[in-house]
Amino acid sequence: MVRQGKLLEVKDLQKNYGKKNNITKALNGVSFDILLGEFLGIMGPSGSGKTTLLNCIATIIKPTSGCVLLKGENISAFDSKDLAEYRGSRIGYLFQDFALLDNLTGQENILLPLSIHGVDFAKARAKLDELADFLEITDILNKFPAQMSGGQKQRVAAARSLISDPDIVLADEPTGALDTRSARNLMNKLEGINRNSGRTILMVTHDPNAASFCSRILFIQDGVVFHELRRKQEESREEFYERILQLLAQLGGGSANVF
Numbered sequence: 001m002v003r004q005g006k007l008l009e010v011k012d013l014q015k016n017y018g019k020k021n022n023i024t025k026a027l028n029g030v031s032f033d034i035l036l037g038e039f040l041g042i043m044g045p046s047g048s049g050k051t052t053l054l055n056c057i058a059t060i061i062k063p064t065s066g067c068v069l070l071k072g073e074n075i076s077a078f079d080s081k082d083l084a085e086y087r088g089s090r091i092g093y094l095f096q097d098f099a100l101l102d103n104l105t106g107q108e109n110i111l112l113p114l115s116i117h118g119v120d121f122a123k124a125r126a127k128l129d130e131l132a133d134f135l136e137i138t139d140i141l142n143k144f145p146a147q148m149s150g151g152q153k154q155r156v157a158a159a160r161s162l163i164s165d166p167d168i169v170l171a172d173e174p175t176g177a178l179d180t181r182s183a184r185n186l187m188n189k190l191e192g193i194n195r196n197s198g199r200t201i202l203m204v205t206h207d208p209n210a211a212s213f214c215s216r217i218l219f220i221q222d223g224v225v226f227h228e229l230r231r232k233q234e235e236s237r238e239e240f241y242e243r244i245l246q247l248l249a250q251l252g253g254g255s256a257n258v259f
């Protein structure tokens with residue numbers, strides 16, 4: 001379900017790496033909006049600037065120029081307190097390699113962001129139980145990452161990204177390290193989280209299967225957005241997947257099988 005209203009505005013974002021004689025223009029003027037409740041995908045070839053874009057939005061890196069607004073607020077203008085709140089509770093980040101701490105249990109990994117921000121434990125516990133139930137990780141909350149499968153690790157990481165009720169979840173290739181079955185399971189969960197609670201998700205992916213769960217996909221190349229696909233109201237995921245494949249084939253990408 002797509003609700004009205006701009007949640008995130010990316011305006012003419014540019015990011016150069018390197019110095020004078022050796023500059024890489026990773027982002028070359030990227031502009032787009034994300035509506036509240038959208039599940040937006042970003043696709044593009046390797047080196048097209050996808051992770052750079054996500055990391056600028058996450059304030060992991062600083063853009064060379066341009067800006068990102070969350071609910072109308074310029075995130076570059078945040079003071080250190082606002083920035084800590086933004087990173088800690090207004091965005092959730094889901095990494096390709098899970099980024100779980102090995103010496104903490106699943107539950108401790110999930111609750112860590114909240115304990116850093118001093119959130120009430122009873123409230124956190126209720127939220128944890130709800131997320132664990134939906135993500136089917138209740139039985140592994142006391143296990144350490146080394147005792148979990150890849151799919152379980154990523155669902156624990158998904159719970160961590162959601163525990164603070166962020167305005168938006170930023171996911172960078174969340175299925176990249178998963179087998180087909182675990183990838184489909186994770187995408188079903190993310191789709192459910194988007195549909196059931198209206199959580200806005202921005203996901204970077206190479207994978208047309210993962211992208212077919214999105215409501216809209218932006219394609220970037222050489223640091224600019226050059227195409228958009230929108231899933232139609234009546235369109236099945238399989239049909240959307242076919243359209244994504246067709247577009248990738250026109251652009252010179254490969255083919256695959258729907259999961």
Ligand SMILES: Nc1ncnc2c1ncn2[C@@H]1O[C@H](COP(=O)(O)OP(=O)(O)OP(=O)(O)O)[C@@H](O)[C@H]1O
Nearest residue numbers: 017018024026044045046047048049050051052053
């Ligand atoms: N820290 C850095 N220093 C210099 N160049 C960088 C740095 N990070 C990324 N780049 C370059 O910026 C460009 C965009 O990189 P980015 O990682 O954003 O692309 P991507 O689309 O996410 O790629 P992939 O799909 O392979 O992960 C690439 O040419 C890359 O080599």
